[in-house]
């Protein structure tokens with residue numbers, strides 16, 4: 001199979017570049033270039049420039065630097081410390097305590113942001129230093145952030161679901177609704193895992209030295225007020241019909257600037273620091289996003305994803321076997337491609353195949369998005385891994401290891417929605433005519 | 434034998450894509466396998482808005498574009514988008530014929546060639562309320578997608594909000610927008626029945642897609658194959674008009690099936706929009722080059738738009 | 740930016756260039772926020788303002804102008820697991836190769852970015868939205884950002900060849916390198932972790 005050989009060659013080139021320490025964005029670009037230059041008649045250089053350009057000024061992307069900036073502002077003021085102080089009063093009874101902030105925080109951020117990189121970067125910027133400073137287990141901090149950051153794709157609004165809705169001709173509003181319960185399911189799985197883990201390894205959660213009375217707890221909660229106001233402002237601007245989710249990022253920035261102003265932690269110098277910090281993080285992520293877009297485009301030219309999908313089609317599988325094979329297929333593709341490209345490049349083959357097997361396309365959308373979520377934390381190309389590497393300074397394999405349990409929990413989530421499809425379908429069925 | 438990679442921007446189910454598939458089959462068949470065209474629809478190879486420059490710069494030999502996108506380059510691209518300039522399929526065909534020489538020259542100078550045009554179905558308003566006349570629109574938040582729809586919306590009394598396609602569903606559910614002006618096809622694409630109850634069909638305008646090819650790639654083919662392509666393109670263009678019209682009827686049926694009330698626009702709305710179209714045409718003539726105006730003047734005369 | 744103890748007019752100028760481009764990238768980042776604010780306010784007062792295109796152009800400018808600055812701050816991520824433990828001599832060879840690859844790739848990208856901008860100028864490509872900006876203008880920003888990245892890679896290559904510490908190796912994050920006082924649960928972050936993200 002020619003597509004298989006080509007895929008192997010490109011995979012080898014990618015591994016050599018990445019293992020040799022070449023910057024990830026540069027490596028992705030070079031692999032795309034090799035694919036175009038040596039295996040297609042298409043003009044590689046011209047496509048490089050135009051694809052990178054087209055994907056760099058994308059409207060949906062503008063939420064990324066803004067939310068990252070919001071995270072920077074919160075981090076540099078006392079606000080994020082205060083938030084953890086307030087939360088610690090209430091989470092002390094829960095096994096794993098403040099680690100749950102990562103999961104719930106990502107869940108809330110996911111209701112604002114449409115992508116996984118944004119969710120992961122915003123929450124991570126605030127919680128990573130705080131949790132580390134409080135002595136929580138590093139692996140669990142990184143793992144929960146990597147895993148729950150992917151919820152940005154499943155909990156509405158979601159760029160993935162919009163793309164899927166358009167290519168599969170499914171209602172985007174229904175897809176959004178269908179994503180809610182599976183999103184909560186995955187949150188529950190993650191939190192359950194953290195609790196079991198902390199019950200089995202109690203020494204890895206820092207000791208709880210405080211014994212607060214209810215009155216003290218309530219008084220401690222005043223620290224949560226500023227952040228609650230911010231969340232209300234951002235969510236309120238979306239659900240009150242004042243702003244689109246992309247625009248809500250700006251509301252977040254303004255809100256956090258106002259809060260920082262009130263807490264008197266905003267000097268011209270700290271303002272500049274927040275801005276430069278936001279430039280570095282968002283530039284790093286965007287650089288990878290645009291070269292990954294080029295790689296995906298190059299894959300489209302080589303036809304590899306389609307050939308592989310056609311091969312799966314030729315196996316003529318039963319519905320459950322088909323879902324199993326497609327799951328594996330997308331997980332392998334997901335090691336190299338970003339989620340949107342994966343779906344778009346295979347849609348023409350995969351969607352008819354799924355339809356023919358009698359599988360509900362609305363349900364399959366959620367199935368596909370969870371698989372794509374898992375792809376965000378599989379190496380070598382996993383955006384949440386990159387985001388966390390940039391933020392923590394830890395190596396990508398280290399982060400991958402930390403994220404692995406959450407990968408398997410997502411797989412468990414897939415099995416659950418396959419066995420109980422109502423988790424996906426019940427909300428859209430009951431809430432809409 | 435040659436293989437062309439082709440990019441287009443719409444899903445397989447869209448009639449534009451179906452028509453292109455038929456065009457490709459005919460070319461492959463009649464050229465005896467001399468030319469195969471590998472269509473990558475749905476933005477999967479190159480995004481719709483970038484396909485024109487991709488063909489022009491030689492990245493791909495052939496692609497489908499939406500003409501209305503390029504109104505900022507030449508006003509001729511958006512003439513068909515003005516309401517009630519060519520409000521029927523017959524008039525849209527005549528307008529296309531009138532524009533053809535002008536577009537041919539424009540694309541030729543840019544190293545490209547238009548193979549065929551295909552019209553989008555006429556458009557209408559998606560609202561939560563029944564439309565009895567233009568007064569019903571006062572202050573309603575309308576999602577618009579271009580300068581000309583903005584102008585039209587504002588003249589109708591709407592509060593126009595520019596919104597990328599991807600943000601429509603969320604914007605509807607949060608009340609950021611309350612109405613859409615678009616074709617039945619787009620209404621189905623975003624499943625407009627989730628958010629609106631009434632489709633008021635106006636027709637009004639038939640904007641066009643075009644399938645374009647790079648001149649260099651076209652000239653590289655032998656003459657027999659070139660003829661096959663041009664013949665197939667001619668058939669495809671006629672078929673596009675038929676498919677578009679058939680699709681409109683079919684798609685209005687789909688809207689009804691999903692519980693929407695589909696009605697024709699009331700007389701008062703048509704009158705108002707015709708008047709607005711007249712105003713917009715005056716502005717259009719001022720913005721367009723003398724050559725462009727000259728090219729379509731015979732059409733205007735025949736329609737009493739002078 | 741701490742590459743070496745040495746200072747000279749060239750070092751000084753280069754570091755200034757990176758910082759200025761980083762600040763410019765920051766201003767364009769603010770530009771995104773401003774165009775969106777204009778759009779929201781416009782909606783409130785009933786004027787249609789399309790900030791989407793301008794915000795997109797600011798986004799692109801911010802990204803590309805920030806490339807060199809981000810490289811020199813050690814924030815562009817790479818996998819150094821395999822190279823970290825290599826003997827010094829071999830490690831230097833690998834680092835030189837990395838810089839050469841980065842240099843070649845960024846030069847290639849810059850060359851085609853310039854061509855893209857020139858082509859857009861020739862073709863007369865104009866953005867489709869309300870601001871109708873000729874595409875070559877924002878694309879020039881991409882070419883300039885690419886050019887700055889080329890300079891930064893040359894700079895890093897020379898530093899590596901001289902056996903000095905290149906900017907990209909100042910990489911460190913919240914968890915690596917900087918010890919954090921974990922005895923005090925409310926201690927927060929030490930001040931010098933500031934640049935770490």
Ligand code: NA
Pocket residue numbers: 109110111112113114115151152153154155156157158
């Ligand atoms: Na989301």
Ligand code: NA
Pocket residue numbers: 334335336337374375376377378379380381382383
């Ligand atoms: Na992956």
